[in-house]
Amino acid sequence: MRFGIFVPQGWRMDLHGIEPADQWQTMRDLAVRADEHPEWESLWVYDHFHTTPEPSQDPCHEAWTLMAAIGAVTSRVRLGQMCTCMSYRNPAYLAKVAATVDIVSGGRTEMGIGAGWYEHEWRAYGYGFPRAGERLARLREGVEIFRQAWTTGSATLDGEHYQVDGALVHPRPLQGTSLPGSEANGIPMWIAGGGEKKTLRIAAEYADYTNFSGDLEGFTHKSEVLAGHCKDIGRDVDSIVRSSNYNTAIGRDEAEVEERLAWLRNHLIITGQSEDKADAAVASMRKQPAVGTPEQIVEKMGTLRDAGLGYSIHYFAEAAWDTSGIELFESEVIPALAG
Template sequence: MRFGLFIPQGWRFDLVGIDDSQHWATMSSLARRADAGELWESLWVYDHFHTTPKPSEEATHEAWSLMAGLAAATDRIRLGQMCTCMAYRNPMYLAKMAATIDHISGGRLEMGIGGGWYEHEWRAYGYGFPRAGVRLKMLEEGVQIFEQAWTKGVATLDGEHYQVDGAICRPLPLQPGGVPLWIAGGGEKVTLRIAAEHGRYTNFDGTPEGFAHKSEVLREHCKNVGTDFDQITRSSNYNVMIGATEAEVEERQREHAARLNPYLTSDELDKQVAGYRGMPAHGTPEQVVEKLSAVKDLGMSYGIFYFADTAYSTEQIELFEREVMPALV
């Protein structure tokens, strides 16, 4: 298995209590820590503007600004977003921006891309909130623009939602063929078909049942469009809550809930806790290895892991690095 690590950026209330002036120092320090070793292949951020599960005035740092900063602050580790919302930025501009960051990073950029879902921030930023079919059509057109821009250096598309006419993208990304595309989401009719046609990576449901089902849907799309299913890397995201003992896991859970308590209602807090409990990366190292191994056996070869407390302590990461990662490589 390959391993990616989410960097706290505020979106999940994971920088609260830290002064705004220290946020970048916190994020860049964690990035350099991961960069210095060899266990983590990639660093990831979320592409959101407002906190979740509800908007607040707590900081949420912008994803592509972080990409540029992390590209300059690290030397080895790859850098991605899980995932960029296509409609938040003009796709040709995004292609150009990604090409530049690929150069800053020395060819280490990944492009996670999806149709977007967080209605409040869509409307707050003036993007409206088109129905899902429209958002996915925008995704498909944008991906076509990326591919032209990164391979030919120029893009022309007279689409339903995007029109570009001889738009130049120079320099090309450093990576031959362009920045690797991660098509994120498990929509069975459209998103996974787009993934079959254009993606080098997918990212969807990481439970054994969900992963197996989405994989079979992807396989059918690959068959229909003539893509080699085995050439697409299937990944999933995991919220980690780990402790040396079950009692320690529960204590980590209580600490996490206490940190979020001032910002969420009891129902919202219960839902956040449920996003960890019983999931594949929740438990003791032995339990986590067993559960993740089950998904790995189904073909999940790349996990991207989120630790809620990394801005405050690296103890969970250290335990995961020491006792989980070696067992799954």
């Protein structure tokens, strides 16, 4: 199993209380820390404009700006977004942005891409909120534009939702051009979402990685659906790495796990959530595979690995203030599951 880590950027109110002038330094320090710890193959941010679970005036930094900045201050760790919303940016423009970030980072960009779901920010930014079928159709057309742009340096598509005519993307990404051993298709694409009829079909056609349900039952079912689509088009499902995201709370013993969860509850209340919502969030966390002692997490995540999970991406809510949980995960969990 391979491992990625999220950098707090504010979307989940995980920079709450840190002055805006200090937030980049907080994100930068955590990105550099991940870069210096080879246990982590990649670091990730979210592509959102408004905070969750409720829109607020808390900070929420833009994903692709962060990708460029983090790419400039790191040298090893790979850089991804989980996941970019196709309809927030014209796909030819986004292909150009991603190619530039790949150049800046020395060929370390991952393209997480999906159809999008956060209705409040869609409408607030003037994008409307098309039905799911249209959002998925845009996703399909957009990834075709990516593939053309990154493999040939130009994209042309007369689609239902996007029309581009010889859109030039030069320089092309380093990946797929001058980097030895890189993907021939350019920047690796992570098709995120578990929609069984359309999203997983798009993934079967275009994805280098998928990202869907992280619980054992859901992961196993979505994997079977993906395998069916791959069979239909003649692709080996094992050529696609399957990933999931995990809210993570780790402690050396049960008491320390409870301390983590108590901190989370308090933090949620401080950011403005009701006690009932905070209690519900903590109750949900207790059921997560990456919550518990190192031994408990290794057992649960090991079962997922055996079911085909090849990549897990971990979110530590307290990371901006406390990295001791990350350190414990690095020393006790990753060595037991990697390889």
